Structure formats: structure tokens, C-alpha cells
Amino acid sequence: xKRGKKIVATLCSTALVATMFxxxxxxxxxxxxxxNSAANGDKPxxxxxxxxxxxxxxxxxxxxxxxxxxxxxxxxxxxxxxxQGFEYELQPLGFDAALQSLTSGQADGVIxxxxxxxxxxxxxxxxxxxxxxxxxxxxxxxxxTIKSYSDLTGKTVAxxxxxxxxxxxxxxxxxxxxxxxxxxxxxxxxxxxKAGNSQACxxxxxxxxxAITQNVGLQIVTDKERGSSYGFAVKKGENAELLAAFDAxxxxxxxxxxxxxxxxxxxxx
Numbered sequence: 001x002k003r004g005k006k007i008v009a010t011l012c013s014t015a016l017v018a019t020m021f022x023x024x025x026x027x028x029x030x031x032x033x034x035x036n037s038a039a040n041g042d043k044p045x046x047x048x049x050x051x052x053x054x055x056x057x058x059x060x061x062x063x064x065x066x067x068x069x070x071x072x073x074x075x076x077x078x079x080x081x082x083x084q085g086f087e088y089e090l091q092p093l094g095f096d097a098a099l100q101s102l103t104s105g106q107a108d109g110v111i112x113x114x115x116x117x118x119x120x121x122x123x124x125x126x127x128x129x130x131x132x133x134x135x136x137x138x139x140x141x142x143x144x145t146i147k148s149y150s151d152l153t154g155k156t157v158a159x160x161x162x163x164x165x166x167x168x169x170x171x172x173x174x175x176x177x178x179x180x181x182x183x184x185x186x187x188x189x190x191x192x193x194k195a196g197n198s199q200a201c202x203x204x205x206x207x208x209x210x211a212i213t214q215n216v217g218l219q220i221v222t223d224k225e226r227g228s229s230y231g232f233a234v235k236k237g238e239n240a241e242l243l244a245a246f247d248a249x250x251x252x253x254x255x256x257x258x259x260x261x262x263x264x265x266x267x268x269x
Contacts, residue, residue, distance in 0.1 A: 047086060047087070048089065049086060049089070049109060049242055050088070050089050050106070050108050051077060051088045051089070051090055051091065051107065051110070052098035052106075052109070052110045053073060053074070053090060053091065053092050053111055054092070054093075054098060054112040055069075055092045056186050056187050057071070057073075057095070057112065057113050058071060058186075058210050058211065058214070059071050059072055059210040059266035060072045060074075060206075060230075061113070063092075069090060069092050072131070072266050072267075073112065075262045075265070076111070076130060076253070076259065076262055077090070077111050079249070079253045079258050079259070079262065080246055080250055084245040084246075084248060086242070086245055094185065095114075095163075095185070098110050098112050099162070102234070105238075108239050108242055109234045109239060109243075110232070110234075111232045111233075113207070113230050114230060114231065114233060115133060115163075115164045115167075115228040115230060115231075116228055116230070116231040117167075117228060122236070123235070123236050124233040124236055125235070125236050125237070125238075126232065126243075127233070127243055127246045128231070128250060129229030129231055130229075130230055130231065130259075131230040132227070132230075133204050133228055133229060134205045134224040134225055134226055134227040135203070135204065135205065135224065135225040136202070136208055136220045136222055136224050136225070137149070137200050137220070137222040138190075138193065138203055138208050138218040138219065138221070139199065139221055140193055140194055140199075140217065140219070141217050143219075146199060146200060146221060149172060149175075150176060152176050152177070152199065154178070155199040155200065156179050156180075156181055156199060157169055157178045157181070157198060157199065157200045158180075158183060158189045158193055158198035158200070159183070159189065159201065160182070160186055160189050160203070161182050161183065163204065164204060165201070165202035165204060166202070168225055169202040178200075186207060189201050190217070194216075194217045201218075205224045206266075206267055209267075232250075
């Protein structure tokens with residue numbers, strides 16, 4: 001969902017990140033796998049929460065070569081939990097399933113690169129924003145015919161369900177005369193564009209930028225459109241203590257430098 005800045009991602013945690021995580025009480029694990037709890041340091045844990053997340057939304061959450069779920073969201077959650085002294089079980093379900101799990105009460109919270117919108121605020125309570133987003137358009141790396149939105153007339157455009165990219169594409173589809181096709185995850189969306197079934201896609205800028213560094217076969221051809229912000233969510237009217245703990249922990253990790261170190265691990269300015 002981003003353009004204008006070159007994004008270079010690295011999967012290796014820096015020594016700074018490791019040091020800051022240990023200072024925050026994370027022990028030796030900076031990136032928990034899906035079935036791991038956040039370390040508590042010397043703080044007692046009053047409760048263990050179920051936190052649902054997406055599965056293929058790099059660099060926010062994705063599976064690494066060791067089969068562990070890592071990324072900006074995963075690391076922020078680990079750092080916040082360590083700072084606030086609570087335990088959690090991470091459940092990588094996919095975006096739609098994560099929201100369904102939270103709505104049905106099977107999960108206590110969701111962190112999944114979710115934009116804070118008026119519609120979502122009707123059913124979820126959100127934390128303070130932890131990342132400011134934006135949208136970019138991607139096309140096949142071998143395509144030299146599409147340079148702007150005007151070139152999409154009569155074309156098919158791929159979007160991922162429930163994303164800011166989908167919302168933005170919907171807002172301009174009639175103006176530029178293109179048809180939308182929806183996918184449940186980014187990987188399937190990218191493959192559709194590479195295969196030529198769709199001629200473009202709209203995606204969060206750090207997500208598509210990171211994918212391009214991983215040789216996904218796409219290119220970005222537009223500047224970043226200003227987007228909304230991501231937030232941690234709980235079901236409306238429930239788990240107020242968890243939401244308060246996330247906000248307090250987020251403020252602390254921003255103040256001590258851990259937050260910026262996490263971003264720098266995955267996104268190079």
C-alpha cells in the first residue's frame with residue numbers, strides 16, 4: 001500500500017533489535033512462533049490471551065523458512081506483551097478468519113495489518129494506531145503498457161478481501177472503468193496478476209514493496225495514495241484490559257526505541 005519510497009526488507013534481526021527486546025523482557029526470543037507465548041520476564045501473568053492474525057501479509061506477518069510466524073505485527077505484539085507482562089497464543093488464521101474468530105469470541109484480539117475504519121469501529125474497539133498505511137498499484141514486472149489508473153479502462157484489477165487496497169480500488173473503479181476480482185490472500189492476488197488474468201492489483205505499500213524484494217514478479221507504477229492507520233483490535237465492549245495493556249505497551253516500546261528497531265528490521269527507508 002505504499003509508493004514513492006524504495007522499500008528494502010531484511011529477515012535478519014539486528015543486534016539492536018535483540019538487545020532492545022531483551023531489555024523489554026522478551027528473553028532470547030524476538031519472534032515467537034504460532035504456538036509460543038510471549039516471555040514475561042519477572043512480571044506475573046494474570047491471563048493468557050488468544051490473538052489471531054493473518055498468514056500472508058509480509059512484512060507484517062508471514063511464515064519464515066523455519067516455519068515460524070514473524071513480521072512487524074508479530075514482533076510488536078511480543079514486545080508489548082513482554083513490557084506489560086501478559087501471555088498470549090498467536091493463531092495465524094488468515095485475515096477473514098481472524099476477524100470471524102474475534103467476532104465470535106474465539107479470539108481475544110486481532111493484530112493483522114488492519115486499517116482502522118468507521119465501519120470496523122462499529123464492531124471492534126481499536127488501540128492507538130501503530131502504523132500509518134497507504135496504497136500503491138502493482139502490475140507484472142514484464143508489463144510496460146500500464147503506467148497510470150487511466151490505463152486500467154476495460155481491464156481486470158485484483159484486490160485482497162477487507163484491505164485498504166480493496167477500498168481504494170472500489171472508490172476509483174467506476175471513474176477509470178475497470179472490474180474488480182477478489183482474493184483471500186496477497187499471494188493468490190499476485191499470482192493472478194503474474195498469470196495475466198488480472199492486469200493490476202492494489203496493495204499496502206510496505207506489503208507490495210517487501211514482496212517485490214522477494215522476487216514476486218511485480219512492479220510498482222504509482223505513487224503512494226495516503227491511507228489510514230493500522231490498529232490492534234478487540235471485540236467491541238470486551239477485553240478492555242487487553243486493549244489498555246496494548247496501548248500502554250505500545251507507548252513504552254516507542255519511547256525506548258524498540259518500536260523503531262522493529263520497523264527498521266523489515267523496512268529500510
